[in-house]
Amino acid sequence: MSITAPAPGALRPLPASPLAAAYTRLAEVFPSLRVEEVRPGEALPEGAGWTRADRLAAGGAELDAFIAWDAEQVLRDYGQAGRPDVIATFGLHRYAWPACLLITLPWFLLGRVPRFPVDQVAYDRAEGRMAVRTGTFACLPDDPAAGMPGARVVPDEEALRDEVRAAVAEHLEPLLAGFGPRMRRRGRALWGMATDELVESLWYLGHLLGEEQRVMTELERLLPGATRPYVGTAAFRELTGPQGEALPTRDRASCCMFYTLRPEDTCVTCPRTCDTDRVSKLTATAATTA
Incomplete structure (x- = not known):
């Protein structure tokens, strides 16, 4: 049964959420993107502009509709039709750029790394909203959230970086498989794009936060090279x-x-x-x- 999406603003970060402070800060510096955490027992929103990430990954009709939005935008803004592989590339970028921030921004601001499999995320691109169901997250032993439900304590900063790399890969890999055939890319070319989305989204937020240099330093530590499946360094x-x-x-x-x-x-x-x-x-x- 289709679930009607709540009205804009109806979803709110959970007061006890270990990620809420990061998503609140995101909305303050970048109002074009809001992250809303779904309460336990609630379904992810559907309809009225929402697209489930797992349905994009499935590569069917919802992916076709998602990419059609980009085709229409290119024709309207540039007066020409884009190649199908180019349009699909734009579509993946416009999903993956904000999706990476679901993971990297809480890591950068709070030292907490959530896991969001594709069936735990929905995106309303027209309104600039992402809805997530927060589950487990990794953190350091001295984090005040270490005793919260869902916390997984890791020993040190490098272990936390491992969690970031794994969490982003877990979320993006099914989407790369869904978009890849339409983009006429595979393997290293797709993961090169994933690497760019991870780096450039957080780099941009670092500028807005007034912490560009610290973001660059942390991204260099996150992607020093030889961190497959990612391609190269920051x-x-x-x-x-x-x-x-x-x-x-x-x-x-x-x-x-x-x-x-x-x-x-x-x-x-x-x-x-x-x-x-x-x-x-x-x-x-x-x-x-x-």
Whole structure:
């Protein structure tokens, strides 16, 4: 039986949730994305814009409808149809970028790493909402939440990083399998994209939180290389601006395919963008946000 979605704002973080503080902070600095925790015994919302992550992973009609949204948006905004594999790539990006934050932001802010299998997450992309059913989470021995139901205590920071890598992989792997055939990618190419979504979503939030450097440091520790299935490292590096200022950048492990719509307007972290163009783009962005 289909369950009618609650009205916007009807779901609220649980007062006793070990993750609520992180999701509240997310909404404060990035109002375009809200995470709502489903109460015990409640079903994930459906209908009225909601899409279940497990149904996207299944690769059927709900995935087709999800990708159709991207096809319509590209045609409307750019006046041309995107290639089917490009549209599917955009669709995965627009799900995976916020989905990674469900795990990485509580880790960064609270030192707590939740597990969200795909059947525990729903997404309303039009309203910028994700609904989750919080279950187990990993934390350190001195965490005040270590005695809460669902807590799994791990011995140290590296063990907690192992939990982050495992939790993100657990959530994304079924989705990569669902989106992959439509994207005409597999294996390393898909995990390269997953690596980029993990890094760039938290990096962006670090900037909003005023903690960009700490985020970059933690991501470098999280992805030092040889952490399969992820591809490469966090890949941060520093360029020098025209006034001698430091300009952080990174080299993506995958291509987002935006160049197929606007070849002259590649992303600043795109492997196709040379350092001279990166400096120009980064200094222009800094000037407009100053």
